[in-house]
Amino acid sequence: MRAPTIVLMTGGADSTTLLHVMHTRARVVPVFVDYGQRAAHREHEAAERQCAALGLSLRRFDMGGVGAAFRAEQQAKLHIPLPHRNLIVLSLATSYAAQIEATSIAIAVIRDDVDGYASASLGFLEAFRRLASTLGAVTIDTPLIGLDKSAVLAEGVRLGVDFGHTYSCMLGYERHCGRCPQCKKRRAAFIAAGMRESPGFYLDDARGPEGDAAGAERAPEPPQEGGRAGDATACSPHRAAPHR
Numbered sequence: 001m002r003a004p005t006i007v008l009m010t011g012g013a014d015s016t017t018l019l020h021v022m023h024t025r026a027r028v029v030p031v032f033v034d035y036g037q038r039a040a041h042r043e044h045e046a047a048e049r050q051c052a053a054l055g056l057s058l059r060r061f062d063m064g065g066v067g068a069a070f071r072a073e074q075q076a077k078l079h080i081p082l083p084h085r086n087l088i089v090l091s092l093a094t095s096y097a098a099q100i101e102a103t104s105i106a107i108a109v110i111r112d113d114v115d116g117y118a119s120a121s122l123g124f125l126e127a128f129r130r131l132a133s134t135l136g137a138v139t140i141d142t143p144l145i146g147l148d149k150s151a152v153l154a155e156g157v158r159l160g161v162d163f164g165h166t167y168s169c170m171l172g173y174e175r176h177c178g179r180c181p182q183c184k185k186r187r188a189a190f191i192a193a194g195m196r197e198s199p200g201f202y203l204d205d206a207r208g209p210e211g212d213a214a215g216a217e218r219a220p221e222p223p224q225e226g227g228r229a230g231d232a233t234a235c236s237p238h239r240a241a242p243h244r
Contacts, residue, residue, distance in 0.1 A: 177202070
């Protein structure tokens with residue numbers, strides 16, 4: 001039996017596309033990390049549904065207490081309480097890989113993320129690959145890193161992803177707010193890809209493409225990493241040894 005590949009899931013469009021990509025290539029073990037983010041319940045629900053559609057069982061690791069401890073010391077209650085969250089989830093996945101004898105970990109970093117925040121940068125990913133290689137024969141793979149979000153959506157459509165049951169909003173509402181940074185990125189990517197989401201998908205669907213209207217209340221935008229945990233030849237894995 002082939003050694004498994006851990007796929008880090010957030011329930012969003014990028015990690016769900018990654019799940020489908022890796023499902024065609026490897027024996028996949030999907031993992032979701034709850035680190036106290038506001039949308040954890042919705043993200044987990046979406047990730048579980050996507051895994052079930054492929055006949056996969058989702059592992060959930062609960063670090064909500066850690067996130068709550070961080071949030072207790074923050075003056076502003078951030079949607080994502082852990083700075084450098086990819087450092088945390090990749091470290092946890094590396095430890096789990098040793099337990100289940102997985103030889104690779106796949107994370108949905110995409111081209112848009114690389115310059116967006118520190119723990120999705122090329123320098124960070126290469127440094128973490130070197131660190132992981134000192135602990136065993138495990139690679140950190142970023143198969144979507146050559147794609148922007150609209151190209152990720154196109155790849156997902158090709159693979160049969162049901163994007164209507166993915167979750168991207170940072171606020172954790174039942175419906176996407178349409179105004180937080182992740183909703184704006186998602187909506188812009190769908191427009192760029194020439195795709196439509198179902199009517200009423202966003203709470204502010206009566207407003208324009210950016211979700212703004214005169215006098216509309218805006219969702220707060222957290223001053224921290226906003227990409228998903230988790231987001232060149234399209235969809236070719238970048239392995240640890242030579243590069244990202």
